[in-house]
Amino acid sequence: MQPSGFKSLRLGIVLLLALSVGGLSLGAQTGAQRVAAATAPAIGLACTYGPTFTVDAKTGIITISDGNTVFMWSYSVGGQPFQYPGPVLCVNQGDTVTVIFHNTLSEDSSIIFPGQTNVLANGAPAQPQFDGTGKATSLTNVAPANGGSMTYSFVASNPGTYLYQSGTNPEKQARMGLSGALIVRPTSGANFAYNRADSRFTPEEEFLVFLTEIDPYQHSAAEQNLPFDLTTYHVHYWLLNGRTFPDTIADNFATRLPSQPYGSLARIHPYDATAHPYPGLARYINAGSEEYSHHPHGHNGVVIGRDGQPVAGPAGQDMSFEKYAINIGPGQTWDVLMQWYDAENYSMANPIPVTVPDISNMTTGMFYSGSPYLGVKGTLPPGTSSLNQCGEYYIISHNHALFQLDAWGMTMAGQITYLRIDPPLPNNCP
Amino acid sequence: MKKHISRRDFLKLAGGAAVIAAGVGVLPPFVRKALAPDEVVEAQTPAPDLYWAGTDGWIYLPPDPPVGFYFPDDYAPAPFNTYIFGFRNVTGLTTVQKNNQKNHAQHNAPLFWANQYDPAHPKDFRVQLTNLGLGQRPDLVDSHTLHWHGFRNVIPFFDGEPTGSISVPIGRDFTYVYRPRDPGTYMYHCHVEDVEHVHMGMTGPVFIRPLQNGNTALYPSGKYVYNDGDGSTGHDREFVMFMSEVWAEAHWCDSHIQLPDWSDYHADFSLLNGRVYPDTIAPNSPINAATSINAHSVQRDANGELVAPVGYPQLQYQPLSSLITCKPGERVLLRFINLGFREAAMTLAGIKMRIVGRDATLMRGRDGTDTSYVTNTVLASAGESFDAIFTAPAYTGGSGSSGHGYDTYMVYNRRLTQVSNLSAGGFGGQATEVRVYPSGVAAQQYPNDWGM
Numbered sequence: 115m116q117p118s119g120f121k122s123l124r125l126g127i128v129l130l131l132a133l134s135v136g137g138l139s140l141g142a143q144t145g146a147q148r149v150a151a152a153t154a155p156a157i158g159l160a161c162t163y164g165p166t167f168t169v170d171a172k173t174g175i176i177t178i179s180d181g182n183t184v185f186m187w188s189y190s191v192g193g194q195p196f197q198y199p200g201p202v203l204c205v206n207q208g209d210t211v212t213v214i215f216h217n218t219l220s221e222d223s224s225i226i227f228p229g230q231t232n233v234l235a236n237g238a239p240a241q242p243q244f245d246g247t248g249k250a251t252s253l254t255n256v257a258p259a260n261g262g263s264m265t266y267s268f269v270a271s272n273p274g275t276y277l278y279q280s281g282t283n284p285e286k287q288a289r290m291g292l293s294g295a296l297i298v299r300p301t302s303g304a305n306f307a308y309n310r311a312d313s314r315f316t317p318e319e320e321f322l323v324f325l326t327e328i329d330p331y332q333h334s335a336a337e338q339n340l341p342f343d344l345t346t347y348h349v350h351y352w353l354l355n356g357r358t359f360p361d362t363i364a365d366n367f368a369t370r371l372p373s374q375p376y377g378s379l380a381r382i383h384p385y386d387a388t389a390h391p392y393p394g395l396a397r398y399i400n401a402g403s404e405e406y407s408h409h410p411h412g413h414n415g416v417v418i419g420r421d422g423q424p425v426a427g428p429a430g431q432d433m434s435f436e437k438y439a440i441n442i443g444p445g446q447t448w449d450v451l452m453q454w455y456d457a458e459n460y461s462m463a464n465p466i467p468v469t470v471p472d473i474s475n476m477t478t479g480m481f482y483s484g485s486p487y488l489g490v491k492g493t494l495p496p497g498t499s500s501l502n503q504c505g506e507y508y509i510i511s512h513n514h515a516l517f518q519l520d521a522w523g524m525t526m527a528g529q530i531t532y533l534r535i536d537p538p539l540p541n542n543c544p
Numbered sequence: 545m546k547k548h549i550s551r552r553d554f555l556k557l558a559g560g561a562a563v564i565a566a567g568v569g570v571l572p573p574f575v576r577k578a579l580a581p582d583e584v585v586e587a588q589t590p591a592p593d594l595y596w597a598g599t600d601g602w603i604y605l606p607p608d609p610p611v612g613f614y615f616p617d618d619y620a621p622a623p624f625n626t627y628i629f630g631f632r633n634v635t636g637l638t639t640v641q642k643n644n645q646k647n648h649a650q651h652n653a654p655l656f657w658a659n660q661y662d663p664a665h666p667k668d669f670r671v672q673l674t675n676l677g678l679g680q681r682p683d684l685v686d687s688h689t690l691h692w693h694g695f696r697n698v699i700p701f702f703d704g705e706p707t708g709s710i711s712v713p714i715g716r717d718f719t720y721v722y723r724p725r726d727p728g729t730y731m732y733h734c735h736v737e738d739v740e741h742v743h744m745g746m747t748g749p750v751f752i753r754p755l756q757n758g759n760t761a762l763y764p765s766g767k768y769v770y771n772d773g774d775g776s777t778g779h780d781r782e783f784v785m786f787m788s789e790v791w792a793e794a795h796w797c798d799s800h801i802q803l804p805d806w807s808d809y810h811a812d813f814s815l816l817n818g819r820v821y822p823d824t825i826a827p828n829s830p831i832n833a834a835t836s837i838n839a840h841s842v843q844r845d846a847n848g849e850l851v852a853p854v855g856y857p858q859l860q861y862q863p864l865s866s867l868i869t870c871k872p873g874e875r876v877l878l879r880f881i882n883l884g885f886r887e888a889a890m891t892l893a894g895i896k897m898r899i900v901g902r903d904a905t906l907m908r909g910r911d912g913t914d915t916s917y918v919t920n921t922v923l924a925s926a927g928e929s930f931d932a933i934f935t936a937p938a939y940t941g942g943s944g945s946s947g948h949g950y951d952t953y954m955v956y957n958r959r960l961t962q963v964s965n966l967s968a969g970g971f972g973g974q975a976t977e978v979r980v981y982p983s984g985v986a987a988q989q990y991p992n993d994w995g996m
Contacts, residue, residue, distance in 0.1 A: 348808075405925060412703060414903060432910045433909045433915050435907070435915060438694035438927070439929075455696075455697045456697070457697040458723060460699060468589070468670070468721045471710075471718055476712065477712070479706045480707060486699060486702075509698075509705070510705045510708060517806040517807060517809035517885055518885075519738070519806075522807050525737065
């Protein structure tokens with residue numbers, strides 16, 4: 115429904131803002147982000163490196179692209195400002211990982227590390243906690259409310275993609291935002307997902323797809339310290355790396371999103387047998403509470419790992435599978451190779467086998483270059499603006515439960531991002 | 545068209561020829577793409593294989609009980625009750641007939657199919673799209689597109705995602721050109737305002753037949769789902785099972801110039817091939833088999849209007865049956881496609897299915913490891929497809945057949961909220977039947993053909 119041009123105009127303005135922070139012109143930043151941004155790429159996985167981490171649970175505010183703000187709880191790097199989601203913890207296989215956890219919240223909290231074994235809490239085996247009647251109160255040892263601490267440690271034995279989250283009242287605390295990603299790199303190297311030759315990827319093309327959801331009434335109740343009836347739980351916001359579209363495609367550590375540091379634009383080059391032989395890697399994590407079905411256009415992902423395990427048979431057989439719907443369950447992680455082939459090599463010299471309509475006979479999108487060809491910019495209708503820089507392709511990737519692209523009534527504002535395909539190097543792209 | 549082959553293309557062609565002899569389908573996907581030759585020489589601007597029109601229209605769902613004041617829609621012309629957006633196949637219609645189809649969309653959007661691109665006999669597959677506008681909503685000027693969901697390595701120009709490329713305004717035409725190199729089961733939809741246009745019905749099934757078809761050495765019928773190399777996807781009959789949903793409030797909003805809050809979405813009706821049970825087992829609309837080359841050629845009257853299924857005037861714009869007919873011992877392919885927004889658990893009671901494909905991919909690891917599996921239930925997410933094959937059991941004539949002359953096996957969504965028509969008790973929604981006849985089922989002339 116397009117009763118007027120206002121909505122798309124508004125989106126265009128937001129997008130211009132989003133892209134105007136591109137490149138490395140990061141501008142003024144605060145605390146943790148300045149530290150991380152100094153080493154993190156503008157696009158792609160933005161690691162906080164360990165293996166010893168200090169993590170605070172604290173409160174903060176995020177912005178949604180419908181203009182709303184939401185009160186959150188999240189994990190942040192120790193002593194640094196609030197961020198959501200929690201920092202991407204990157205370690206190497208075999209590391210002894212230590213997470214010193216400080217809880218500034220007004221109730222007991224904790225961190226669980228699903229997929230890790232022999233986790234210690236203050237040096238003793240971590241255990242579920244029970245009240246006096248024998249009823250479980252937390253999935254692991256807690257840091258007491260209002261400034262308590264707990265130190266968790268484990269050996270990162272198996273490479274892969276993992277989730278960490280609150281184990282204390284997770285139906286409240288995890289949904290309030292206490293979750294983050296843990297990446298364990300294999301001994302084979304940082305350009306492999308697992309210790310398998312067929313899990314090799316292009317390190318510059320490693321991306322996080324961290325999926326969460328928000329019932330704004332639950333968050334409002336927590337902010338006002340009021341009870342919340344979980345039977346009324348009803349999600350209105352769906353987030354990708356802690357943002358909603360079009361904020362999702364802004365760079366990592368974009369200045370105007372001070373508490374939402376992680377972008378999700380994927381930027382790659384086409385397959386080339388010599389210059390670019392290996393695929394990219396998308397690390398999917400579902401930290402929400404229902405299944406999400408994510409649909410990358412333009413390629414089938416090759417699912418090579420789930421929940422920190424390569425998809426392989428008992429004798430090492432490859433049991434990976436191609437998917438155009440990455441349907442990931444709550445709490446699951448999937449490792450998905452991604453590659454785009456310029457299958458038809460269309461160009462000015464090898465034109466598409468159809469007459470391109472006159473520009474007055476088509477509606478153009480703001481990422482369209484004006485030309486069908488990779489690396490070519492063409493003419494656009496008068497009065498239209500394009501965010502296309504160098505004839506690069508933009509191919510969407512989104513949740514296919516399409517109502518989850520909505521932000522409480524505003525369409526095209528949820529779990530959406532784009533795959534940006536640049537022309538082969540050397541090119542004219544900034 | 546100017547033919548230009550670079551050195552890189554030449555190497556691809558040379559390598560491709562050798563590998564095609566060995567069967568491209570068994571190669572790892574990375575290699576498969578790179579080795580495929582990519583030159584097509586055809587006459588200038590050949591006619592499209594199919595011509596599609598986007599517009600709005602009306603369909604029928606069981607009207608009792610009503611859903612608030614949203615359903616049945618008080619604007620609907622009898623015998624219909626639900627407003628939709630959708631596509632129509634206008635291939636072969638005159639301009640006048642084509643323009644008559646404004647406000648006469650069908651649901652689901654028409655199935656189409658094509659053969660896998662054959663490098664030895666290169667031919668592009670062309671689908672022309674026009675936009676007829678919306679009869680019920682002259683205030684809206686939405687463009688439309690055709691997004692082929694799952695098409696690998698598409699360029700944005702042919703992807704139909706409007707932000708990264710172009711879309712088709714009212715009264716204009718655009719031709720999508722495809723070289724479908726990967727056989728399997730897909731879906732397509734308009735991607736403009738996609739939550740609205742998809743949910744309103746601009747969505748349908750599409751599949752690609754493999755190059756291996758015609759090889760009767762691997763399976764007698766010579767019909768396969770993929771280039772399996774061993775006949776494991778061979779089958780005798782095929783039925784598309786396309787799943788979509790209707791949230792009555794959203795459909796009412798669109799006909800009444802209102803906007804729903806999509807984050808309140810829920811499915812009131814769950815549809816199989818555009819209908820709910822028991823309409824799912826009503827006949828197909830009359831189809832001209834001889835002209836059903838890339839899509840069902842549903843019979844049309846002098847105005848270009850769809851001819852309704854015999855005895856079901858209310859299903860005029862829901863032409864596709866879901867009834868599965870077969871004979872004992874036959875292998876039957878079910879192409880499950882979910883373009884609803886909720887997971888569906890499609891269960892075949894009493895017969896095991898083998899899942900041979902998913903998301904237009906043969907169930908094989910990159911090293912060829914067989915990952916197919918046997919199940920009673922296909923758990924399909926939003927935007928996911930499955931290829932399931934079952935072997936029809938022997939005809940028993942037992943109590944279940946009750947003298948009908950066939951055995952019945954139910955197919956239904958075990959997500960029980962989606963297997964009712966909102967009424968108290970009784971099957972509805974995403975359900976259909978497999979009927980095994982002892983004889984008398986002729987060879988299929990097109991997908992979902994009953995053969996009788």
